[in-house]
Amino acid sequence: MKPGKHAGGKAGSKEKHWKLRLYVAGHTSKSLAAIANLQIFCDEYLSGDYQIEVVDLLKHPQLAAGDQILAIPTLVRKLPTPVKKIIGDLSKTERVLVGLDLRQEEQTV
Amino acid sequence: MSSAKSKGKTGLGIEKCPTGIRGLDEIMLGGLPKGRPTLVAGSAGSGKTVLAMEFLARGAAEFHENGVYMAFEETGQELIENTASFGFNLPELCARKKILLDHVHVDRSEIEESGAYSLEGLFVRLENAIKTVNAKRVVLDTIETLFSGFSNESILRAELARLFRWLKTAGVTAVITGESGDGLLTRHGLEEYVADCVIVLDHRVAEQTSIRRLRVMKYRGSLHGTNEYAFLIGKKGISVLPITSLHLDHEASKARISTGIPRLDTMLDGKGFYRGSSVLLSGGAGTGKSSISANFVRAACERGERALYFASEQSPSEIIRNMNSIGIDLARWAAKGLLRFHAARPTLVGLEQHLVLLHEVITEFAPAVVVIDPITNFGAAGNAMEVKSMLTRIIDFLKERQITGFFTSLTAANSNPEESEVCISSQIDTWLLLRNLESNGERNRALYVLKSRGMAHSNQIREFVLTSRGVELLDVYIGSGGVLTGTARAAQEAQEQASVLAEKQELERKRAELSRRRVELKERIEALHWDFRSEEEKILTCMRQIEERERQVARHRLDMAHLRRADAANANGHRTRNVRA
Numbered sequence: 001m002k003p004g005k006h007a008g009g010k011a012g013s014k015e016k017h018w019k020l021r022l023y024v025a026g027h028t029s030k031s032l033a034a035i036a037n038l039q040i041f042c043d044e045y046l047s048g049d050y051q052i053e054v055v056d057l058l059k060h061p062q063l064a065a066g067d068q069i070l071a072i073p074t075l076v077r078k079l080p081t082p083v084k085k086i087i088g089d090l091s092k093t094e095r096v097l098v099g100l101d102l103r104q105e106e107q108t109v
Numbered sequence: 110m111s112s113a114k115s116k117g118k119t120g121l122g123i124e125k126c127p128t129g130i131r132g133l134d135e136i137m138l139g140g141l142p143k144g145r146p147t148l149v150a151g152s153a154g155s156g157k158t159v160l161a162m163e164f165l166a167r168g169a170a171e172f173h174e175n176g177v178y179m180a181f182e183e184t185g186q187e188l189i190e191n192t193a194s195f196g197f198n199l200p201e202l203c204a205r206k207k208i209l210l211d212h213v214h215v216d217r218s219e220i221e222e223s224g225a226y227s228l229e230g231l232f233v234r235l236e237n238a239i240k241t242v243n244a245k246r247v248v249l250d251t252i253e254t255l256f257s258g259f260s261n262e263s264i265l266r267a268e269l270a271r272l273f274r275w276l277k278t279a280g281v282t283a284v285i286t287g288e289s290g291d292g293l294l295t296r297h298g299l300e301e302y303v304a305d306c307v308i309v310l311d312h313r314v315a316e317q318t319s320i321r322r323l324r325v326m327k328y329r330g331s332l333h334g335t336n337e338y339a340f341l342i343g344k345k346g347i348s349v350l351p352i353t354s355l356h357l358d359h360e361a362s363k364a365r366i367s368t369g370i371p372r373l374d375t376m377l378d379g380k381g382f383y384r385g386s387s388v389l390l391s392g393g394a395g396t397g398k399s400s401i402s403a404n405f406v407r408a409a410c411e412r413g414e415r416a417l418y419f420a421s422e423q424s425p426s427e428i429i430r431n432m433n434s435i436g437i438d439l440a441r442w443a444a445k446g447l448l449r450f451h452a453a454r455p456t457l458v459g460l461e462q463h464l465v466l467l468h469e470v471i472t473e474f475a476p477a478v479v480v481i482d483p484i485t486n487f488g489a490a491g492n493a494m495e496v497k498s499m500l501t502r503i504i505d506f507l508k509e510r511q512i513t514g515f516f517t518s519l520t521a522a523n524s525n526p527e528e529s530e531v532c533i534s535s536q537i538d539t540w541l542l543l544r545n546l547e548s549n550g551e552r553n554r555a556l557y558v559l560k561s562r563g564m565a566h567s568n569q570i571r572e573f574v575l576t577s578r579g580v581e582l583l584d585v586y587i588g589s590g591g592v593l594t595g596t597a598r599a600a601q602e603a604q605e606q607a608s609v610l611a612e613k614q615e616l617e618r619k620r621a622e623l624s625r626r627r628v629e630l631k632e633r634i635e636a637l638h639w640d641f642r643s644e645e646e647k648i649l650t651c652m653r654q655i656e657e658r659e660r661q662v663a664r665h666r667l668d669m670a671h672l673r674r675a676d677a678a679n680a681n682g683h684r685t686r687n688v689r690a
Contacts, residue, residue, distance in 0.1 A: 030227065033224075057230060061233045061234065064234040068215075071227065073226060074230060084219065085219050085220045086220070087220055087222050089223070090224055091223065092224050095221055095222060095224075
């Protein structure tokens, strides 16, 4: 929401357009948790210029092959490139930051 | 485990899904467990992918069971290219929607983990693929690559177990390949427990020869061959050996075929070998093994049968040239397509490879007789045990197809062939032995039948000679110095001829004497007759004279009486007077 929130992030997210896709399979607890966690994360770390698409593989199983989805839930960063994948319910914010290149690995270790 | 009742087939065990892979179905008594997951474990390069792909391709092509191949390592295109040499024709099967190749890209570096997850995506994807082609068979290749993409061990273990359960529920016959870890069958040590059937592949090198082996380690609900079986990846995919040796139930033929040597046929009950039997011909160097083989081959071709000559010492053209020298024209039959040569050095490839080559050639050419000349050369490619098992398999295979097997065996100069061939002698139906007989400064060849099952065979030793018309058997003379062969035999023959002649002359002489005696006897009888007649004449004349004289005396007395006027009483008075006087 606010630009100043991404304190540790080197990469400027202001000028970036974020396109995220979250793959889930039905309304399981993990799926619901992932959707909720993602919403919180985006609000906190992304500057509002983001787009979230939730894909339910139970409804569109053929879409699993496109992004090489194995684990559920999987968050795919379509933009900015390169494509990044984060699996899990996104409960560990640190790993999400690393996964989205918002924070360097070294800082978290 | 749980599906013994649900799968039906009461009492017959579980239902099987044939792989179509040669030999594997025999070992597994029908195939993989139908509708259950099978783990194929092995190290890198052990043939897991080929086995899995063949299972799928044959299922689609031969058993009308479509399949899904989920590859975690190779892309679809790579798979098509890599398996093209086996003739599976994947592109066509894919185009006809019989097989779906699905490459799943797993890259650890692209994935960040944050919190709990499941592999539902994989399941969804698999299910979708199965539905797309209505698959009955599924391959996951290899499970290790899939799991290398994720780091949470506990999730992985749970998901792995769930995957196997899921596959069972889906009712597909699945092959999951797994990489063997350090001393472990699989990296996670879990797959072998959750799978219903485990096949272990192994690729090792022994004495510079690579050997592939396969073992069915576990098979829930079914009997299976438990040994390590050699297998080969050949031109047509995988061949597991032995192909037939689980059974010993081939039909025994009563038909007989000629050996190609008339007098050898006579030695074998007058009819030759049994069709489909195995014949061993052993002898030292230069005893004529190849020549007798060639005779046998020629006889088969003359009957219009196909013959396969597996040569491991001479090239086909050498054999043809050499056999021409004894009047056997093999080139003619080769040109007609009735005779095929297969020449290869035993050490060129491993024993199993030879066996598979033989299998392939025999299956394709369908000969009535097969000659292996010599089998002893295989000793160079393996140890005695391996050679024995290979020959057992060859013999089994030939017998099952009613092919007469003719094997030659080279025995060491001073060894006893009956000992040196212990390894296969019990499997041989007819055993011919060739001997070199050395005497009188020459070496001659002799042949005898050591055994021949199921027929009254000759126990005689015969000398055989190589003539310009092929092999001929001759009688052997038993003389004071033992068996006579070669020039000694010729001398004996001459001697016998001479004595026969002498006897003939003697007979003639006796016959002449007899007729002479007969003539003589006749003459003597004639002479006696003459003697007798003249004697008889004399006696008769004499008798007549006496009778005449008596008559004259009587007449004279009557005349006297008349003169004296005697009456009848006179006669008495005459007598009385005589008494008085």
